[in-house]
Each structure stands twice: as structure tokens, then as C-alpha cells.
Amino acid sequence: MNVLVCISHVPDTTTKIKFTDNNTRLDISGIQWVINPWDELSLTRALELKDDASCGIDKVSVAHVGPVSTEPTIRKALAIGADDAYRVDAEPLDAYQVAAQLAEIVKAGSFDIILCGIESSDYNGSNVGGMLAEFLDYPSVSGISKLEIKEGKAHITREIDGGKEMLISPAPFVGIVQKGIAKEPRIAAMRGIMMARKKPIQLVDAVQTEPLSETLEFEPPQPRPACKFVDPEQPGKLIELLQNEAKVI
Amino acid sequence: MSVLVYTENWNGKFKKLSFELASYASELAQMSGIEPVALSIGKVEQDELMKLAGYGIKKIISVEGDSIEKFDTRTYSRIISDQAKKEAATLIVLANNNEGKALAPRLSVRLQAAIASGVSGLPQETDPFRIKKRAFSGNAYATVELKTAVKILTLTQNSFDLSEKPVEASIEKVTAENYETAPGPEIQDVQIQTGKLLLSDAEIVVSGGRGVKSADNWGPILELAELLNGATACSRPVSDEGWRPHEEHTGQTGKIIAPNLYIAIGISGATQHLAGISGSKFIVAINNDKDAPIFDAAQYGIVGDAAKVLPKLVEALKAAGSS
Ligand SMILES: Cc1cc2nc3c(=O)[nH]c(=O)nc-3n(C[C@H](O)[C@H](O)[C@H](O)COP(=O)(O)OP(=O)(O)OC[C@H]3O[C@@H](n4cnc5c(N)ncnc54)[C@H](O)[C@@H]3O)c2cc1C
Numbered sequence: 156m157n158v159l160v161c162i163s164h165v166p167d168t169t170t171k172i173k174f175t176d177n178n179t180r181l182d183i184s185g186i187q188w189v190i191n192p193w194d195e196l197s198l199t200r201a202l203e204l205k206d207d208a209s210c211g212i213d214k215v216s217v218a219h220v221g222p223v224s225t226e227p228t229i230r231k232a233l234a235i236g237a238d239d240a241y242r243v244d245a246e247p248l249d250a251y252q253v254a255a256q257l258a259e260i261v262k263a264g265s266f267d268i269i270l271c272g273i274e275s276s277d278y279n280g281s282n283v284g285g286m287l288a289e290f291l292d293y294p295s296v297s298g299i300s301k302l303e304i305k306e307g308k309a310h311i312t313r314e315i316d317g318g319k320e321m322l323i324s325p326a327p328f329v330g331i332v333q334k335g336i337a338k339e340p341r342i343a344a345m346r347g348i349m350m351a352r353k354k355p356i357q358l359v360d361a362v363q364t365e366p367l368s369e370t371l372e373f374e375p376p377q378p379r380p381a382c383k384f385v386d387p388e389q390p391g392k393l394i395e396l397l398q399n400e401a402k403v404i
Numbered sequence: 405m406s407v408l409v410y411t412e413n414w415n416g417k418f419k420k421l422s423f424e425l426a427s428y429a430s431e432l433a434q435m436s437g438i439e440p441v442a443l444s445i446g447k448v449e450q451d452e453l454m455k456l457a458g459y460g461i462k463k464i465i466s467v468e469g470d471s472i473e474k475f476d477t478r479t480y481s482r483i484i485s486d487q488a489k490k491e492a493a494t495l496i497v498l499a500n501n502n503e504g505k506a507l508a509p510r511l512s513v514r515l516q517a518a519i520a521s522g523v524s525g526l527p528q529e530t531d532p533f534r535i536k537k538r539a540f541s542g543n544a545y546a547t548v549e550l551k552t553a554v555k556i557l558t559l560t561q562n563s564f565d566l567s568e569k570p571v572e573a574s575i576e577k578v579t580a581e582n583y584e585t586a587p588g589p590e591i592q593d594v595q596i597q598t599g600k601l602l603l604s605d606a607e608i609v610v611s612g613g614r615g616v617k618s619a620d621n622w623g624p625i626l627e628l629a630e631l632l633n634g635a636t637a638c639s640r641p642v643s644d645e646g647w648r649p650h651e652e653h654t655g656q657t658g659k660i661i662a663p664n665l666y667i668a669i670g671i672s673g674a675t676q677h678l679a680g681i682s683g684s685k686f687i688v689a690i691n692n693d694k695d696a697p698i699f700d701a702a703q704y705g706i707v708g709d710a711a712k713v714l715p716k717l718v719e720a721l722k723a724a725g726s727s
Pocket of ligand 1: 616641670673690
């Protein structure tokens with residue numbers, strides 16, 4: 156079985172987000188780029204499954220749509236343990252255009268499980284995984300919090316309103332992953348970093364697709380008014396404020 | 405032309421989110437000069453369907469059929485795209501929840517429709533179509549332009565006020581047939597906690613962080629939540645430690661919620677935590693460190709030891725409730 160993990164390249168989640176050019180672009184100065192947290196967990200889980208010989212996973216690949224400047228993020232995925240990588244040489248413009256590119260990689264390869272994160276922490280679209288599944292006409296399972304392979308079949312737990320659903324999916328399928336799938340992201344060891352230098356990143360030409368949407372500008376959220384402090388000895392004051400001023404209780 | 409809103413049901417019943425969606429679709433339709441149409445899938449009784457008319461929906465399509473009682477992304481997205489074509493929908497509205505997030509991208513590809521996900525208000529303009537959406541995990545809003553003839557919006561729960569606008573409505577019953585798809589995932593088992601207020605539905609949320617110190621100290625938090633008719637939540641380290649169940653974890657990698665009131669107890673206010681709660685209308689922080697970043701996000705705060713403040717707060721609430 157082969158697994159493909161789709162990875163997005165995002166600012167480190169602790170980065171202070173700033174914009175430039177009249178708030179039309181992200182200010183990338185000083186930004187640390189990382190693998191999108193859910194994608195990193197998906198990759199970790201794929202590698203854990205590969206380590207367990209009974210799962211029968213032969214290869215874990217990663218795919219990414221982005222210009223050459225994003226290669227360090229792909230190298231990081233290789234250093235963590237991915238066997239090989241695909242990079243579609245295109246500026247990611249919207250989810251539709253990215254999913255269309257990833258679909259070509261899947262069609263050209265032979266993958267049984269395709270994993271995507273529930274959303275990328277920058278544009279918060281939650282769309283690439285579902286679009287990819289529809290482009291391929293594959294089944295998809297969203298909100299995956301657990302993935303196991305038993306006797307060649309994917310056993311999945313997904314989160315639903317107020318509970319969990321346990322399923323078995325035929326392959327190939329697209330799995331859209333949320334937290335829980337792996338506990339901590341795997342960290343690259345020195346050996347992994349050395350080996351990553353030799354692992355192949357296959358460069359893929361972009362297919363012609365027009366994005367369907369365009370991000371025009373950004374704005375920070377409205378600053379909240381300063382905090383009103385209540386004397387810890389008199390918490391009744393807080394109740395009063397919530398009742399009469401905020402009117403929320 | 406129409407605005408088609410997919411109103412999900414829970415065992416045949418709608419909930420506040422359904423009416424938020426209906427209110428949003430009615431206002432969006434009015435703004436665009438077109439008709440709002442609601443689409444329901446699965447068995448829902450007539451009088452339940454009619455509740456949507458209370459929020460300005462004039463036409464309600466109810467699709468039923470034995471083969472579609474269980475949610476399946478491929479089948480449901482086909483039903484919605486077929487109905488959208490039939491109703492000449494130029495705008496499709498779904499909830500930005502589990503089901504909406506699974507359906508919207510499939511619909512986008514089927515209908516060549518651009519998506520804005522996680523919107524909380526009406527568009528700034530409809531021609532060209534420009535709307536604000538959540539970005540950078542709550543650290544910014546992005547204005548996006550949707551360039552296609554058909555557009556899809558997913559609405560954040562509890563972000564749009566209900567607007568009651570009773571109208572005469574007609575119900576169209578559709579029997580779903582021919583929605584057989586290639587074999588998909590087979591459900592083996594479902595575990596649902598019944599009778600518990602869902603975190604995503606709660607208007608008041610009481611949440612504890614590492615500053616609560618141990619699982620044994622959750623008593624007053626549970627009591628506070630119960631007195632306020634709210635749900636409980638926690639920060640990530642708390643669920644990682646196993647002090648609270650995983651489904652209570654809020655934040656960037658957990659649940660994203662937008663209650664009217666979020667009470668953060670012993671939570672420092674890391675950006676990843678704020679990413680899940682910054683949509684709350686009011687935030688209260690109780691923390692013994694006056695410099696904790698949570699106070700920058702909060703409108704009301706108490707600087708103090710949670711173990712001492714909480715029992716007093718519970719008492720005060722009981723006193724206020726009984727007066
Ligand atoms: C990729 C990534 C994703 C993440 N996603 C999430 C996420 O989704 N959700 C999340 O919550 N975190 C997330 N985190 C972790 C996040 O960075 C913080 O570490 C976490 O939110 C801190 O939890 P906390 O506030 O409970 O604990 P701490 O940061 O340890 O804060 C505890 C607070 O309690 C206060 N305190 C201590 N004792 C008392 C007392 N007796 N009375 C009152 N107050 C007291 C302290 O002053 C402190 O402010 C993520 C991190 C990463 C790297």
C-alpha cells in the first residue's frame with residue numbers, strides 16, 4: 156500500500172501575523188515556515204503505520220503545491236521520514252487550483268490512502284481534501300481522529316457531533332484528518348536530515364487551472380476593549396457585569 | 405435564481421444553527437434580489453420543516469428516501485448540486501461545521517463554484533461578490549472575491565443573529581432515487597453521548613487550563629457550567645494530560661467555537677488557544693498572573709487563584725440566581 160500526504164506550508168502558529176502592501180499581502184519578513192500542523196500529524200501517523208510491518212505500507216510520499224522557496228518545508232517532511240516528494244511548481248492561489256494540481260499527482264501515481272489536513276492554518280479554507288476527493292471521484296472520510304490498518308483495510312474513527320463514528324473504508328480514499336490521529340508530530344533526527352538531502356523531490360509541471368476566488372485584502376480583528384478587572388474578593392461584581400452590562404447570562 | 409440553504413437536521417429536528425442559516429439565507433437573498441430556498445435531506449416532519457418559514461424561507465425542499473438516511477458525502481453533495489441546478493441557485497449556504505465542511509468542497513468541484521468558508525456576516529458587495537472570512541486562525545479577516553456564477557458560503561455557527569420574519573411557505577417533497585454511488589466507507593459503530601449539550605451549540609462555555617492543576621479540581625467548573633446552562637471546555641495540555649476528554653479541547657487544533665460567553669480559568673491565552681475562541685462575544689479570564697495574555701483578549705478579568713475564586717463565584721452566582 157502507498158500513502159500520499161498532502162502538505163501545506165504555513166507560518167509557524169506562534170508568528171505574529173502582519174500584512175504589507177496596503178494589507179493585500181502577508182508580510183513574510185521574519186516568518187518561520189512550518190508544515191501545517193494537521194499535515195504534520197498525518198505524516199507522523201502514516202510513518203507510524205509504515206513502521207508496523209503488519210500494516211503492509213510500502214511507501215509514504217508527500218505532495219505540495221508551491222514555488223521553489225517552499226522546498227525547505229518539503230525537505231523537512233523527508234527528514235521526518237517520508238520516502239519521496241512531489242512539488243508542483245506553482246504559486247498556490249486558492250483551494251480549487253491546489254486540489255486540481257494534487258489530483259494530477261494522484262492520477263499519475265498509485266496511491267491507496269491520500270491524507271490531507273482538515274484545514275491549513277493560514278487561509279482556514281478546509282477545502283482542499285474534499286475538492287481533491289471530488290476531482291478523483293474517490294470516497295472521502297472527514298474529521299478523522301484515528302487511523303489503523305488491519306488486514307489491508309483502513310479502520311477509521313471520525314469525530315461527529317457529540318460522538319464518534321467507526322468506519323472501514325475501501326481504498327483508494329481521501330482521508331481528511333483532524334487532531335488525535337497522532338499524539339505529537341515526529342521530529343527529524345540528524346540521520347533523517349542527512350538522508351533527506353538524497354531523497355528525490357520530483358518536480359511536476361502545473362496544469363492550467365484558473366482559481367475560482369481571489370483574496371483581496373486582510374485586516375486584523377477589531378481590538379477588544381481593555382479588560383475590566385473585578386476584585387477577586389467580590390466575584391459577585393462579575394456576575395452583575397455579565398447580567399447587566401454584557402447581558403449574556 | 406435563488407439562494408439555496410442546506411439546513412441539516414439532527415434525528416429529524418432542526419436546531420438554532422438551522423435557523424441561523426435560514427436567517428442568513430433570507431437576508432442574503434433579499435440583498436441579492438432573489439428567492440431563498442431551503443433544502444432538507446432525510447426524514448423531517450412537516451411542522452418541523454415549516455419552522456424555517458419563521459425565518460423568511462418561502463420554499464422548502466425536503467428530500468427523503470431509504471437510501472439516504474445516513475450521511476454520505478458523495479450522495480449528499482449530489483443531491484444538493486442537483487437541487488441547486490433545478491432551483492437555479494447562484495448562492496449556496498451551508499454551515500461551517502463537520503457536515504458543511506465535508507460537502508462544500510465537493511459541491512465546489514461539481515458546480516465550478518468558488519467557496520468562502522467560515523463567513524460570519526453578509527457580503528460587502530454582491531457584484532463583484534466580496535465577503536469577509538476568517539483567516540490565520542482568527543488572527544485576521546480576509547476579504548475574498550468569488551468569481552464564479554455559482555458561489556458557496558459556509559457560515560460560522562452562532563455568528564449570525566436570528567431574524568424572525570414569518571412568511572407563507574410551500575413544501576416540495578422529493579423522493580431520492582438513483583443516488584447509488586460506488587461502495588464507500590462502511591459505518592461499523594457509532595458512539596454518541598445523548599442528553600449532553602454540545603460544545604459547538606453552547607452559548608456559554610466554562611473552560612479550564614493547566615492552572616486548574618488537576619482533574620480533581622474540576623468540580624467548581626462543572627458546577628459553574630451547570631448553573632449557567634453552559635458546556636465545559638479545556639485547553640490542549642488539559643486534554644493531553646487526560647484531565648478532560650479530547651472533545652472538550654478548544655483551540656487551533658481542537659474545536660473552534662463562538663459562544664456568547666467564554667470563561668477561561670487558569671488558561672494563559674496562547675495564540676493557538678485563542679484561535680479556537682476568539683470569535684466569542686465576551687471572554688472572561690480568571691488567572692493568577694496579571695500579565696497573562698488571556699487578559700488582552702478578555703473584557704472581564706479576575707486576577708487571583710482559581711482554587712479560591714471559583715467557590716466564591718459559584719456562591720455569588722447561586723445568590724444572584726435565587727434573588
Ligand atoms: C501547533 C500547535 C497547536 C496547538 N494547538 C492548541 C490548541 O488547539 N489549544 C490549546 O489550548 N493549545 C494549543 N497549543 C498549545 C498552546 O501553545 C499552549 O501551550 C496551551 O494553550 C497552554 O495551555 P494552558 O493555558 O492551559 O496552560 P499554561 O500556558 O501553562 O497556562 C496556565 C495558566 O494558568 C495560570 N495559573 C496557574 N496557576 C493558577 C491558579 N492557581 N489560579 C489561576 N490561574 C493559574 C498561569 O498563570 C497560566 O497563565 C498548540 C501548540 C502548538 C505548537
